[in-house]
Amino acid sequence: MSAATADAVPVGDEGFDPARSAAGGRNPWLIAVVVSIATFMEVLDSTIANVALRYIAGSMGTSYDDASWVVTSYLVANAIVLTVSSFISKRYGRKPFYLVCLGVFTLSSIACGFAWDMDSLLFFRVLQGFAGGGMVPISQSILADSFPPSKRGQAFAIFGIAVVVAPVVGPVVGGWLSDNLSWHWCFLINGPVGVVAFILVGLLVQEPQAAVEEHERLKRQGVRMDVVGFLLVATFLGSLQVVLARGQTLNWFASEFIVIFTVICVVSFFLMIPWEMTRENPILDLRMVVTRQFGSCFVVMLAIGAILIATTQFLPELVQQFYGYTALLAGLTMSPGGVVTFVSMLVVGRLTNSVQPKYLIAAGAAIVAFSMWDLTRLNPDSTFWYFAWSRIYIGIGLPLIFLPITAASYYGIPPDKTDQASALINVARNIGGSIGVSISQNVLAVREQFHHSRLVENIIPSNPAYQETLDMMSRYFSDAGGGAVAAKERAIAFIGEQLQAQAGYMAYIDVFYVLMLLSLAAIPLALILRRVN
Structure with missing residues (x-):
């Protein structure tokens, strides 16, 4: 970099290499929007099928358990390709690899929509996961290389909208499509969006000269993939x-x-x-994970992925199971939070230039912890806006964590390691999401059994409260029609249903307590991050 150029570089941007920018002579903000379209589409597919699984199972004549492999297969394939994306992009070119991933993702999405049985759907879903796994880290590394550190926070705000809002929008879109059209459109919708994104990337995104020189050097040196x-x-x-x-x-x-x-x-x-x-x-430079700065960012991103995906999956299930919401209405409970997240991303993108990331992350984790605590007030009379407000709080807190942690993870990373950093951070988000869902599922199942066993202890003839309730409900069903014996049987069945529902409510409350503790654990990790100049 020349002396004149160096003088023009803002404080903290000394490590920025314009030769690695994918913008070429174009405005880098245009590139940020273009790559975020594809990222939004890919991340959307991690949740859009969740609310459609019952429709898929019914259409394919299989069980809900078998249909859930539609989600699992995508996540597994996604995680695998994340690991190799850095090497492939360096060895064969970032733009060609990105275009191949985008093209295969679009075609396999369309194929999923036309799948004729469960085996074919899973096959195309795996292809979709493989292709999608390469797009997100490459999008992130394109942004990291195209913007100097002083502008990365704002650039990652656009990227963050795609990564954080897409899982929230997924259930809404998937619910509406499944309720009003068919589950096939959860995948077919990617067709036109993918074609537009492919054209825009092909026309606007450039292969940086530094990247061309790097993969030519690797080719001359005969560097092979670490198989x-x-x-x-x-x-x-x-x-x-x-x-x-x-x-x-x-x-x-x-x-x-x-x-x-x-x-x-x-x-x-x-x-x-x-x-x-x-x-x-x-394939993965694990030495980066043991450093103080990047390692802390990696662990915090695990927690963020866990909270984001777990709440996105469990809130729609909760309101459908206990409140009778349709798939669309369940998705809509999270839509206000999506709007708030969108606005928060833009605001936090500017804050990252003036406030240290560790303080923003700690504040965001505290807000998310509060939202989880607020959900522990769950009861049978909880309204639509009770659940919507919980997502609004999360929509305020998550951007305060996601953007600073993404920007801070690149601090001190050499330019030729940005692809590795992108891959590792996205592995953390991906695996964190699976860990969060798994922990929540386990807590829900174990605690529901526990609460059920404790509540059943009170359903005994010697309990005056039980006898009073049984007599009252027996009279109610008797007045509604039927003999005394039938009325008593219906009363016992009704009390059993209420007991089961109460155990379910209490188990979900325990899940939210666990997620609250997970959020609080991110605060001390954030505070040990180094100052970013």
Whole structure:
């Protein structure tokens, strides 16, 4: 960089290399919008199918449990490709790889919409996950290279809108499409959006000269992919995703399937660590994770992924199960939070230039913890706006965490390592989401059984309150028509249903307490981050 250029660079932007920018001579903000379109589409697909699983199961003539593989297969494929995206983009070019991922994602999305049975749907869903897994980290590294550190916070605000708002919008869009058209449109909707994104990326995004020189150098040097490392990392992440996604459904270690995948996961993990730590060109540079700055960002992103995906999945399930909401109405409970998140992203994008990331992250984690605590006031009379406000609080808190943590994770990272940083941060978000859902599912199941057993202890003939309730409900059903014996049977059944519902409410409250503690744990981690100049 020339002296004149160096003088023009703002404080803190000394490490910025314009030769790595994907904007070329164009406005980099245009590039930010273009790559965020594809990112939004990919992240949307991680949740859009959740509310459509019952429709898919009914249409395909299979069980809900089998249909849930539509979500699991996508997450597993996504996690695997995240690990190799950095090497492929460096070795063969960032833009060509991005276009291939975007093209395959669009075509496989359309194929999912036209799937003729469950096997074909899962096959195309895996292809979709493989392609989508390469798009998000490349989008993020494009932004990191196209903007100097002083502008990255605002650039990541656009990217963050895609990553944080898309999981919230997913259930709304999926619910409306499933209720009013068919579940096929949850996938077909990607067709026209993908075509537009492909054209825009092809026309506007440039392959930086520095990136061209780098993959030419790697080609001359004959640098090959760390195949062993890739297989170990892919096996670890893939088996971990399977265990987390299917563990509760299959009763954890009572299932031979879960035991086998757990063993595979543990063995591959302990083989992966020494292998990747000693390679010159590892698939994942795990040495970055043990640093104070990036390692803290990695762990906080795990927590954020857990809270974002767990709340996005469990709130719609809660209101559908206990409040009789349709798939669309369940999705709409989160729409106000999506709007607030959109606005918050833009505001926080500017704050990142004047407030240290660690303070923003700590504040955001405290707000999210408050929103989880507020949900512990859950009761049978909770209204639509009670749930909507919980998402509004999250919509304020998450941007305060997501944007600073994304920007802070690149602090001190050499320009040639931005692809690795992007891959690792997105692995953290992906795995964190699966961990959050798995923990929540396990807490929900275990605590529901616990509360049910405690409540049943009071359903005994010697309990005056039980006898009074039973007599009152028996008279009610008797007055409604039917004999005394039938009325008493209906009264007993009604009390049993209420007891089961009460146990369910209390179990969901326990889930929200756990997520609150997870949010609070992110605060001290945030405060140990270094100052960003």
